Amino acid sequence: MKQKIDLGEIRKVYMVGIKGSGMIAFVEIFNALGKEVFGSDVAEEFFTDATLKRLGIEYTEGFSRKNIAKHQDVDLVVHSTAYNQDNNVELEYADKNYLPILSYPEMIAAFSEEKTTIAICGTHGKTTTTAMTTLALKECGADPTAIVGSKVKQLNSNIAIGESEFLVLEADEYQNKLASYSPEGVVLLNVEFDHPDYFKSIKEYKEVFVAFVKKIPKEGFLIVCADDLNAISVAKHAKCKVVAYGTFQKEGQIQRVAKEFDDGGVKEFEFFLIPEDLKMKVPGIHNRLNATAVLAVCAQLGLDEKTAKKAVNDYEGVSRRFEEVGKRNGALVIDDYAHHPTEIVATLAAAKERYPKKNLICVFHPHTFSRTKALLDEFAKSFEDADEVIVLDIYGSARESQGGVSSKELVSKAKKYHQNINHIATINEVYDKLESKIGKGDIVLTVGAGDIDKLAKKLVNDI
CATH class of the missing domain: 3.40.50.720 (NAD(P)-binding Rossmann-like Domain)
Incomplete structure (x- = not known):
C-alpha cells in the first residue's frame, strides 16, 4: 500500500x-x-x-x-x-x-521534497560526476546532501548529509526511475542504448530522458554534453536554460548545436568548454568532460570557479571506478565497473594514457545476457587499447533467463579486431593463469558490473 x-x-x-x-x-x-x-x-x-x-x-x-x-x-x-x-x-x-x-525511487522522491535537487543522469559516468559535484559543492561551502552510487574515497561513504537545501542525486534511468524525480537542475552526460532487458529500442530509451528534461522547471537548468548527439537531441526538449559543455573539436559544432536548440524551441542556452588548466588526479578525457559538467553546475549556482576547479582537480575517485586495488608481483591491479562497450573503450584509453609503457591485461566479465547479446558487435570492437584480453563467462542477472549468447561467441567476434583475446570461464581459473605470470611491467584491469572485483582483490591479497 x-x-x-x-x-x-x-x-x-x-x-x-x-x-x-x-x-x-x-x-x-x-x-x-x-x-x-x-x-x-x-x-x-x-x-x-x-x-x-x-x-x-x-x-x-x-x-x-x-x-x-x-x-x-x-x-x-x-x-x-x-x-x-x-x-x-x-x-x-x-x-x-x-x-x-x-x-x-519513491523514497528518493519523498526525501527530496524539501530539497533543491540536482540530478546527474545519463548512460555513463553518473557515479563519478555525482561524486565530483558533491565534493565541489562541499568545497565551495554549499554543504549538500548527496546520494552516490558507490563509496566516495574522500567521504568514506556513498552519502553526504549537509545542512543546505541542495540534494545531489545520482539518477538512474533503469526501470524508468527518472519518472519519480522532480529536480531543479539536471546534468545529462550522454545517451546511448543500454538495459535491453527493460528498454526495447534506443527510441524507447531516449524517451525516458526526454520526459525527464521536460520536467525541469523554467527557472531551473540543464547541463548537457555537446559531444553526444543523442543527448543534444534530448536536451532540445527542455523548457529551461540549457548549458552545453564539451570539447567542441569538430568544425562548426557550436553552430550545429545552436541550431538544434533553436529548432527545438530552447529559449536560453550557452556553451561551456573544457578548461585548459584542468590537472586531475584521475585519468581520461571522459573524466575531464565529467569535471567540466561539474564546473558548469557550480557556475549556475553562482559558486566560486577557482574553488570548484580545485575540488575536481583534487578528486580521488570512488570504489570500482578505475580503482587501484594494489599490486601482485609488482603488477598494478586496477578494478573498474565498466560494463558497456563505450565505458570499456574509455577505461582502457585512460589506462593507456596513465601507463603508456605498461603491458595492459584486460579481464572482462560480461554483465547480463541481454546486454551482451544486444551490444555484441560493439563489445567485440571495444578492446583495442588492451595488449591482452581475457573474457569470463557471462554474469547473468537474476531478472533474466540464461542463454541466447555466450562469451565464446563474443571472443570469436572480437578476434577479428584483437588477436590476443581468449575465453577463460571462471574467476578462479583466471587467477590460476595470472597469479605467477604477471610482473612489474603489467597492468591488470578487471572490468565489469558483476563480481569481477573479487579477482582484483584475490590477486592482491592471496600472496
Whole structure:
C-alpha cells in the first residue's frame, strides 16, 4: 500500500534488498538521522556488506514472512526495485498487513521534497560526476546532501548529509526511475542504448530522458554534453536554460548545436568548454568532460570557479571506478565497473594514457545476457587499447533467463579486431593463469558490473 510518508515521524525502517548500492545510501541516511534500520537480502557478499558491518546494522540473509513479521512496529518498508509484492514474500506480507511501503525511487522522491535537487543522469559516468559535484559543492561551502552510487574515497561513504537545501542525486534511468524525480537542475552526460532487458529500442530509451528534461522547471537548468548527439537531441526538449559543455573539436559544432536548440524551441542556452588548466588526479578525457559538467553546475549556482576547479582537480575517485586495488608481483591491479562497450573503450584509453609503457591485461566479465547479446558487435570492437584480453563467462542477472549468447561467441567476434583475446570461464581459473605470470611491467584491469572485483582483490591479497 503506497502512502504519503512524513519522514519526521519515521522511527523504524525495514529495508528489503538492503545491500543494494542505492539502498545502502538510505541505510546510512536513516542511521545518521537516528532511525532504527533492519532489513534483508541475499546471502551473496557485496561491497555494501562492509558498510552494514561498520554501522552495526542487523539484516537477515534470505527473504521470509517471519523476518518482517517480527518487526510489526516498523513505520516504513523500503524496497529495491529488484523486488515487489509479486516476487517477494516480505513485501507481499507488508502489503497485506497495511504497512507503509516505498520503492527506492519513491523514497528518493519523498526525501527530496524539501530539497533543491540536482540530478546527474545519463548512460555513463553518473557515479563519478555525482561524486565530483558533491565534493565541489562541499568545497565551495554549499554543504549538500548527496546520494552516490558507490563509496566516495574522500567521504568514506556513498552519502553526504549537509545542512543546505541542495540534494545531489545520482539518477538512474533503469526501470524508468527518472519518472519519480522532480529536480531543479539536471546534468545529462550522454545517451546511448543500454538495459535491453527493460528498454526495447534506443527510441524507447531516449524517451525516458526526454520526459525527464521536460520536467525541469523554467527557472531551473540543464547541463548537457555537446559531444553526444543523442543527448543534444534530448536536451532540445527542455523548457529551461540549457548549458552545453564539451570539447567542441569538430568544425562548426557550436553552430550545429545552436541550431538544434533553436529548432527545438530552447529559449536560453550557452556553451561551456573544457578548461585548459584542468590537472586531475584521475585519468581520461571522459573524466575531464565529467569535471567540466561539474564546473558548469557550480557556475549556475553562482559558486566560486577557482574553488570548484580545485575540488575536481583534487578528486580521488570512488570504489570500482578505475580503482587501484594494489599490486601482485609488482603488477598494478586496477578494478573498474565498466560494463558497456563505450565505458570499456574509455577505461582502457585512460589506462593507456596513465601507463603508456605498461603491458595492459584486460579481464572482462560480461554483465547480463541481454546486454551482451544486444551490444555484441560493439563489445567485440571495444578492446583495442588492451595488449591482452581475457573474457569470463557471462554474469547473468537474476531478472533474466540464461542463454541466447555466450562469451565464446563474443571472443570469436572480437578476434577479428584483437588477436590476443581468449575465453577463460571462471574467476578462479583466471587467477590460476595470472597469479605467477604477471610482473612489474603489467597492468591488470578487471572490468565489469558483476563480481569481477573479487579477482582484483584475490590477486592482491592471496600472496
